[in-house]
Amino acid sequence: MLEHGAAPSATQQPEPDPPAGGLGARLMRRKPVERLVAEGGQGEGGSLRRSMGVWQLTMISIGATLGTGIFVVLGEAVPDAGPAVVVSFVIAGLTALFSALSYAELAGTIPVSGSSYSYAYATLGELIAWVCGWCLILEYGVSVAAVAVGWGEYLNELLDGTLGFTIPDVLAAPPGDGGVFNLPALLVVLLAMAFLLGGAKESARANTVMVGVKIAALILFCGVAFTGIRAGNYTPFMPLGMAGVSAAGATLFFSYIGFDAASTAGEEAKNPQRDLPRAIMLSLIIVTALYCLVAAVAVGALPWKKFSGSEAALASIMKDVTGQSFWAVLLAAGAVVAIASVVLTVLYGQTRILFAMSRDGLVPKVFSTVHARTGAPRANTVIVSLFCGVLAAAIPLGQLADATSIGTLFAFALVNIAVIVLRRTRPTMPRTFRVPLSPLFPLIGFALCLWMMGSLQLVTWVVFGAWMALGLVLYFAYGLRRSRLATAEK
Secondary structure (H helix, E strand, O other), X not given: XXXXXXXXXXOOOOOOOOOOOOHHHHHOOOOOHHHHHHOOOEEXXXXXXXXXXXXXXXXXXXXXXXOHHHHHHHHHHHHHHHHHHHHHHHHHHHHHHHHHHHHHHHHHHOOOOOOHHHHHHHHOOHHHHHHHHHHHHHHHHHHHHHHHHHHHXXXXXXXXXXXXXXXXXXXXXXXXXXXXOOHHHHHHHHHHHHHHHOOHHHHHHHHHHHHHHHHHHHHHHHHHHHHHOOHHHHOOOOOOHHHHHHHHHHHHHHHHHHHHHHHHHOOOEOOHHHHHHHHHHHHHHHHHHHHHHHHHHHHHHOOHHHHOOOOXXXXXXXXXXXXXXXXXXXXXXXXXXXXHHHHHHHXXXXXXXXXXXXXXXXXXXXXXXXXXXXXXXXXXXXXXXXXXXXXXXXXXXXXXXXXXXXXXXXXXXXXXXXXXXXXXXXXXXXXXXXXOOOOHHHHHHHHHHHHHHHOOOXXXXXXXXHHHHXXXXXXXXHHHHHOHHHHHXX
16 A cells, blocks of 8 residues: 555556547547646636645535434434334445445545546546536535425424524425425525635635534434433334335435545645545544434434434434423534535535536536636536525425435446456556455445445436436537547547
8 A cells, every 4th residue: 555645656657548439439538547637626717725634624524424314314214214224324334435445545546626527537438427427416416405405494493492483384395395495495505605605715614613513412412312212112123124224224325425525625635645535434434423323312212103204303302302492402503503514515515526527528617617816616606506505495305315315326336336447447556545355345335336226216216317318418419529538639
């Protein structure tokens, strides 16, 4: 294993560009790793700024992850798995771990903002890279909307406990869930947009503070809810069998997507080769431990059948255990801050992926235009925020979570394959982190992703198929001819 902080050697023989040819050759053209790294940070009219160390990168990953599964999706998963939801978290975490190992290797080798999109471009070709990027748009963009929906639930808990009123359902729920427009969901996305427009360094500082608040809130929950645990609540442990545990695990995988958020900051990290792998692995370990602890306490304090339909389950448990609203209000306040952090960091990741795709010519240049003063892609941030905000205001939570899970799993599956391909095509390339037992571990990660995708409902697959079809239409109508690799061949 190479020393941490090693950079790709300037004397290393670069990978040659694939020759121009027919349609098949054009679809399989790869972008050399050296070119990807050399273009890092460069945008239209300016460059991104390298301002983040390993601590900030880890906080970005934790910020993007911690909160979605516990504060929001737990109420969706427990009715499927029962008390065995703890096992579902472990399964989802193990699936994420194998993919995280692959992410860590590629993030240290190709430290750019495009995350798995850029890794696929360097190894699997342009068409697969586009498909991966399109999945990431589904993963990040839709997850922002999904988390924003849950934020409104906790905001109502906080308002009810402090001021004695709540936002009416007509303005606090999307169509199909008893409302017309989810105003709180839109507002939290716009708040995150305001932070991001100030620049990456300022956003990272705000996120670090919010991550501290959310960890404190979860520790507080465990301490209070532990007193309400009843042994009978753990039986039957697996009421709907392994199928229920698997289905819940696939839904909960949505709550692990944040660990790869650090990889989207590759062009704003001070020492990406060293710090990105560390941040990815450290954040996943911390988040998985907290998820399992909180889930175990939650199902012990509240019968599993009572979780159905609750998007603010932890606050309800605090109220039931103590018989007082004070603790529930305190937790709701922590959740409001915690979920806002998720929205902030995931929205950040989405803008940086589109930045990379735009720089490659696959999406319009407006997404890679950098503001000279702040070093942030401002137009990109505004467009993405408005899209995600409207989506959050109009679509129910459960549908959003499942759509995000399938996009995430597909992208992670491609990353596992990319590690194997790059090991074979560029075996001498310096790597600051190596997946152990490769290709075995990447193949296990790939298989686990496919297995969890198979656990999702048919309607989710239909939505995913329609999304992929739309993406292919856009690629062949725009990206295939506008790609910078395509224009270089002319």
